[in-house]
Amino acid sequence: MPQQHRAHATRQAILSAAAEEFDRAGYAATPLSAILRRSGVTKGAFYFHFPSKESLATALVRAQEAVWPELYQRWVEQGVDPLRMLVGLVDDLARAIATDTVVRAGLRLSCESGLIDNDLPSPYPLWERVLFELFDQAGAGGLLRDGVNPAVAARVVNAALVGARIISCSLNRCTDVTQRTRELWPLVLRGIATDVWFEGWVGESRASSPLYAQ
Structure with missing residues (x-):
């Protein structure tokens, strides 16, 4: 058992160090030596857990992929309408990226x-498909303005969210990605949701968070 614990701790140290280095410099600019130095792990110990830098990067991709279904299911269980679920889910995603x-x-x-x-x-x-499904459900529930195409709305919102993340991560390693994301919604949803839904949501949002644009 102690040996298994040490092995687990070593693997986690490698993953944590690699995440720091890849987040800072990207895949191509991160040498294996930088990961070993940050983690304090020997090259032999590294290769016991990962056959290559590529396999380590893949493990980190899979680790972040595992976060999204859990967040999605959590919002499904909230029982809110599709548009509120969309905003809440994206907010949680942005917070995870930031922290x-x-x-x-x-x-x-x-x-x-x-x-x-x-x-x-x-x-x-994947994100565009999730957005489409939620906008499609919102349309079926009468929450979208006449003429709004769920597929087009999904593409536009996806592009806006990706842009907010890229700019935030480029400027300050995503520390303000939650704020940038929240600032999108009052502008974007005004043209997508019905007036009744939008006004109700604006009232709730202003009461709950000062980060939403006034």
């Missing part, structure tokens, strides 16, 4: 998958 280095590094690596493993999926189609 969790493994999530942030794994996301960056998934966007650099061509340098690592072409079989790693891009996150953008």
Whole structure:
């Protein structure tokens, strides 16, 4: 048991160090030596857990991928309407990106998958599909303005959210990605949701968080 604990601790130290380095510099600019130095692990111990830098990067991508279904299910269980679920889910995603280095590094690596493993999926189609499903449900429930196409809304919102994340991560390692994301909603949802839904949501949002644009 102590040996298993040490092995687990070593693997976690490698993952944590790699997340810091990949988040800071990206995959191509991060040498294995930097990960070993930050983790305090020998090269032999590293290769006991990971056969290559590529396999380590893939493990981080998989770790961040595992976060999203849990967050999604948590919001499904809330029982709120699709648009409120969308806003709440994205808010949780942004908070995870801002505060969790493994999530942030794994996301960056998934966007650099061509340098690592072409079989790693891009996150953008997945997010767009989730957005579409929620907008489609909102349309079926009468929450969208006349003429709003759920597929178009999903593409536009996905692009806006990706842009907010990229700018935030470029400028300050995503520390303000939650604020940038929240600032989008009053502008974007005004043109997507019905007046009744939008006004109700604005009232709730202003009461609950000063980060939402007034």
